[in-house]
Amino acid sequence: MGEASLFDFMREQGWTTLEIMHDRQSGKMSLRGATEWLENTVWDRYGEVDLVSTMEWFETEGVRPRIARSPVKEHYGKVVELMRRGGHEVLELLLDRKQDIRFLAGIHSTRLGNPAGGIRRHSLEDPEIDVFSDIFNLSRDMSFKNAAAGIPNGGCKLGVHSSLPEGERDKRFYGFLAYCIDRQMAFTGPDMGFNLEDANRIREFTKNIVGGTARTGSGGATGITAAWGVFLAMKAALMEEGFEGLRVAVQGAGELGGPLVKHLVDAGARVLVADISDEALAGLPGTVERGAAEGILRAECDILAPCAVGGVLTEETIAGLRCRMVVGGANNQLAATSQKQEYRMARLVADRGILFLPDWIVNAGGVIQGKMEHVRGEKFVLEDAKAEAGRVIPPNVEDVLYIAQKQSITPVEAAYRKFEADVYGTAG
Numbered sequence: 363m364g365e366a367s368l369f370d371f372m373r374e375q376g377w378t379t380l381e382i383m384h385d386r387q388s389g390k391m392s393l394r395g396a397t398e399w400l401e402n403t404v405w406d407r408y409g410e411v412d413l414v415s416t417m418e419w420f421e422t423e424g425v426r427p428r429i430a431r432s433p434v435k436e437h438y439g440k441v442v443e444l445m446r447r448g449g450h451e452v453l454e455l456l457l458d459r460k461q462d463i464r465f466l467a468g469i470h471s472t473r474l475g476n477p478a479g480g481i482r483r484h485s486l487e488d489p490e491i492d493v494f495s496d497i498f499n500l501s502r503d504m505s506f507k508n509a510a511a512g513i514p515n516g517g518c519k520l521g522v523h524s525s526l527p528e529g530e531r532d533k534r535f536y537g538f539l540a541y542c543i544d545r546q547m548a549f550t551g552p553d554m555g556f557n558l559e560d561a562n563r564i565r566e567f568t569k570n571i572v573g574g575t576a577r578t579g580s581g582g583a584t585g586i587t588a589a590w591g592v593f594l595a596m597k598a599a600l601m602e603e604g605f606e607g608l609r610v611a612v613q614g615a616g617e618l619g620g621p622l623v624k625h626l627v628d629a630g631a632r633v634l635v636a637d638i639s640d641e642a643l644a645g646l647p648g649t650v651e652r653g654a655a656e657g658i659l660r661a662e663c664d665i666l667a668p669c670a671v672g673g674v675l676t677e678e679t680i681a682g683l684r685c686r687m688v689v690g691g692a693n694n695q696l697a698a699t700s701q702k703q704e705y706r707m708a709r710l711v712a713d714r715g716i717l718f719l720p721d722w723i724v725n726a727g728g729v730i731q732g733k734m735e736h737v738r739g740e741k742f743v744l745e746d747a748k749a750e751a752g753r754v755i756p757p758n759v760e761d762v763l764y765i766a767q768k769q770s771i772t773p774v775e776a777a778y779r780k781f782e783a784d785v786y787g788t789a790g
């Protein structure tokens with residue numbers, strides 16, 4: 363690796379825990395470094411026995427000079443800068459030293475309640491700063507998504523920076539993650555890099571993960587309701603027009619893109635899909651056209667639906683768009699790390715005469731399903747989650763379009779204006 367790493371720094375200090383806390387009001391940062399479990403902690407017995415107790419800890423005055431003396435100092439400065447720019451409350455890093463599992467929680471806002479958000483996995487080949495930045499962006503997105511969905515939770519995103527091969531993900535691995543999730547979260551669910559089976563395994567230890575296989579008493583993949591919500595958002599944006607004969611290009615046929623394609627086909631749209639995995643494409647209806655992954659953002663179509671990775675709308679790709687609207691399920695489609703930057707990118711799309719709907723308004727169906735499963739447990743019914751998405755998402759789309767038109771701003775800016783008091787307490 364050789365890249366600067368706060369987890370490596372923790373290891374050098376013998377710490378399991380590092381918390382970086384930011385007070386949005388005063389701008390003050392505070393820190394806590396601690397050793398809270400042993401190297402050979404039996405995480406596979408999490409829930410049965412007490413595994414955690416604070417053996418040694420340092421508050422800000424103890425942690426800061428240690429960072430200042432270390433080569434990690436500059437990297438730490440970048441992390442702090444990202445937190446300030448995005449208005450984030452906490453970055454918590456937890457380390458299992460034995461298996462080198464690097465767990466991170468980016469907690470953006472707790473104003474509405476305990477934070478909820480998905481869990482993602484990143485390869486150790488990705489530089490740590492990129493992983494942190496991804497998690498920060500996604501956690502900010504979750505604060506607004508939860509607010510827009512009417513869910514009484516703040517926003518966070520969890521990440522696992524680890525190269526542990528799938529075959530070595532054992533009970534110890536899942537037990538550790540369950541502990542990390544329980545530590546402060548309301549609930550989480552699998553996001554990119556985590557599958558239903560991972561959720562099932564973590565669920566053996568905690569009910570604070572949702573979105574596992576239905577047979578385990580879980581609600582099934584949250585992509586189902588997410589896809590339904592995206593479809594309804596498109597429908598609301600189309601107003602009277604309807605889908606018959608429209609051309610829709612879908613990027614990504616995974617847990618969200620796959621079900622979305624089926625809704626579109628059923629509604630009479632002509633669908634073009636691209637995915638880097640042939641396997642994902644294989645399960646789609648026969649009438650769907652398969653395109654090359656590289657060209658999909660430039661496809662000539664009525665609606666472009668990014669449903670895979672984030673950051674796909676850059677200055678360059680925006681210039682190449684050939685659609686009337688962009689309405690998709692991927693998180694953070696605009697390549698940006700702050701609200702301000704998002705406004706700028708959204709303006710570029712609008713200047714091309716293309717309608718872009720903010721993704722956290724459109725794809726809230728996933729967390730709506732997750733919340734319902736978390737609250738109702740075994741009594742969860744998928745149809746209720748879909749109905750709730752139908753109650754929440756189309757009116758949000760209509761409102762945002764109305765405000766945007768009235769105030770001559772982009773729908774992105776309109777959406778932030780509508781919900782920022784919920785997330786920050788004041789207009790941000």
Ligand code: PHE
Binds near residue numbers: 478549552573584
């Ligand atoms: N990961 C989902 C998203 O990005 C939301 C989610 C959170 C789903 C928690 C389930 C549990 O929107």
